[in-house]
Amino acid sequence: MNQASEFESVIDYRKKIAANTDWNSWKFQLQNRIKSSDLEKYFLLSPDEKKAIQDSIRLQIGATPYYALLANPVDVNCPIRRTIIPGLGETIISPEESPDPLHEERLSPVKGLTRMYNDRVLLFSNQECSVYCRHCMRGRKVSFNEERIDKDELDAAFHYLKEHPEIVDVVISGGDPLNLSDARIDYILENLEKIPSIKICRIGTRNLVTLPMRITDDLCKIIESHNNDNLSIFCNTHFNHEKECTQESKAAILKLIKSGVSLGNQCVILKGINDTGEKMLSLHKKLLEMRVRAYYMYDPEIIPGSRGFRTPLAKGYEIIEYMRGKISGMGIPQFVNDLPGGGGKITLTPKWYYGFHRESRQHLFKSALRGTFHLSPEPIDSTYDSVYEQVDPALWDEVKKDAMSVHNG
Numbered sequence: 001m002n003q004a005s006e007f008e009s010v011i012d013y014r015k016k017i018a019a020n021t022d023w024n025s026w027k028f029q030l031q032n033r034i035k036s037s038d039l040e041k042y043f044l045l046s047p048d049e050k051k052a053i054q055d056s057i058r059l060q061i062g063a064t065p066y067y068a069l070l071a072n073p074v075d076v077n078c079p080i081r082r083t084i085i086p087g088l089g090e091t092i093i094s095p096e097e098s099p100d101p102l103h104e105e106r107l108s109p110v111k112g113l114t115r116m117y118n119d120r121v122l123l124f125s126n127q128e129c130s131v132y133c134r135h136c137m138r139g140r141k142v143s144f145n146e147e148r149i150d151k152d153e154l155d156a157a158f159h160y161l162k163e164h165p166e167i168v169d170v171v172i173s174g175g176d177p178l179n180l181s182d183a184r185i186d187y188i189l190e191n192l193e194k195i196p197s198i199k200i201c202r203i204g205t206r207n208l209v210t211l212p213m214r215i216t217d218d219l220c221k222i223i224e225s226h227n228n229d230n231l232s233i234f235c236n237t238h239f240n241h242e243k244e245c246t247q248e249s250k251a252a253i254l255k256l257i258k259s260g261v262s263l264g265n266q267c268v269i270l271k272g273i274n275d276t277g278e279k280m281l282s283l284h285k286k287l288l289e290m291r292v293r294a295y296y297m298y299d300p301e302i303i304p305g306s307r308g309f310r311t312p313l314a315k316g317y318e319i320i321e322y323m324r325g326k327i328s329g330m331g332i333p334q335f336v337n338d339l340p341g342g343g344g345k346i347t348l349t350p351k352w353y354y355g356f357h358r359e360s361r362q363h364l365f366k367s368a369l370r371g372t373f374h375l376s377p378e379p380i381d382s383t384y385d386s387v388y389e390q391v392d393p394a395l396w397d398e399v400k401k402d403a404m405s406v407h408n409g
């Protein structure tokens with residue numbers, strides 16, 4: 001087949017599957033989930049992609065037809081396509097990379113639970129996702145059947161939670177918990193609700209992006225029935241690019257919100273996909289329009305084969321600096337680094353604070369909006385002066401006059 005007829009056959013196939021009467025059924029989407037051998041039906045694959053598909057071992061290939069149709073059939077740089085199809089970078093493993101950079105396995109007291117913090121745990125409910133995202137930091141776990149959690153193991157995790165009343169907050173993740181059956185989701189939420197010390201449950205799901213039809217009326221009823229005085233249910237999703245923000249996603253989000261769930265978004269900075277201030281701003285504007293607040297923006301993890309996605313740390317600062325002043329605070333994510341070695345998350349902010357001037361007892365700040373320097377006095381009765389980093393004297397001399405004039409209007 002020549003390229004023109006290959007292209008025609010891809011377009012025909014896309015039209016045919018989208019016309020299926022069951023297209024809007026989540027079960028149809030999962031039954032027709034794209035495997036590596038199906039990619040040629042949806043995409044004109046480049047030689048590099050073909051090689052990467054053949055050589056990638058870290059994570060299986062999988063995508064819903066819905067999500068694949070959001071991707072460009074020809075353009076290898078399409079942000080959604082890059083999430084679905086491995087790139088050559090994925091086949092190169094570097095010594096500094098680790099399959100479990102956050103030490104989630106070491107910090108696991110029982111199978112299916114990771115306890116990084118005293119009051120919170122991560123519950124791995126399953127290993128399946130609708131799409132196996134090429135940048136996934138849990139590539140060691142998701143998509144592999146031996147990581148499946150059975151009911152006895154889930155019960156053992158619930159038992160651990162009962163025995164540790166200091167734990168108040170459970171993040172359900174995986175895999176994607178909303179790939180489980182309604183009955184299993186009901187079972188998990190019911191058990192969490194029954195543990196008096198558990199007050200908060202956060203469901204981590206990418207199905208709002210990759211399988212929005214999963215948010216059915218029945219599922220919403222289940223979630224709503226457990227979202228009550230005993231348990232507060234939140235949902236964190238994972239949109240990375242404006243192209244993912246569709247009408248279907250918005251409809252699913254509105255349904256979830258009606259079941260009383262608050263929604264936040266956790267994105268990852270990905271090289272060539274969303275690593276500019278403009279792209280992140282567009283994404284977060286769309287998210288707010290869809291009623292999703294910004295939550296985290298992750299610095300990419302050092303996982304095997306991640307060189308195609310990793311960005312310099314400075315990118316995160318640039319992005320936040322760019323966004324500040326152009327969107328409300330609800331749309332600006334916290335830039336976080338989940339520290340390699342299990343150190344937990346830290347938030348990183350651009351340099352807007354320039355230190356304390358002891359003699360005048362003024363703090364020196366730089367406006368994110370205007371780039372001007374501004375002063376703010378320490379309270380007269382404060383005893384914290386020695387705590388603050390001192391402002392650089394040369395900088396103080398250079399900017400104090402302007403800063404004071406701004407201060408005095």
Ligand code: SF4
Binds near residue numbers: 129133135238
């Ligand atoms: S949906 Fe989440 S857990 Fe699943 S592959 Fe994508 S990033 Fe990983």
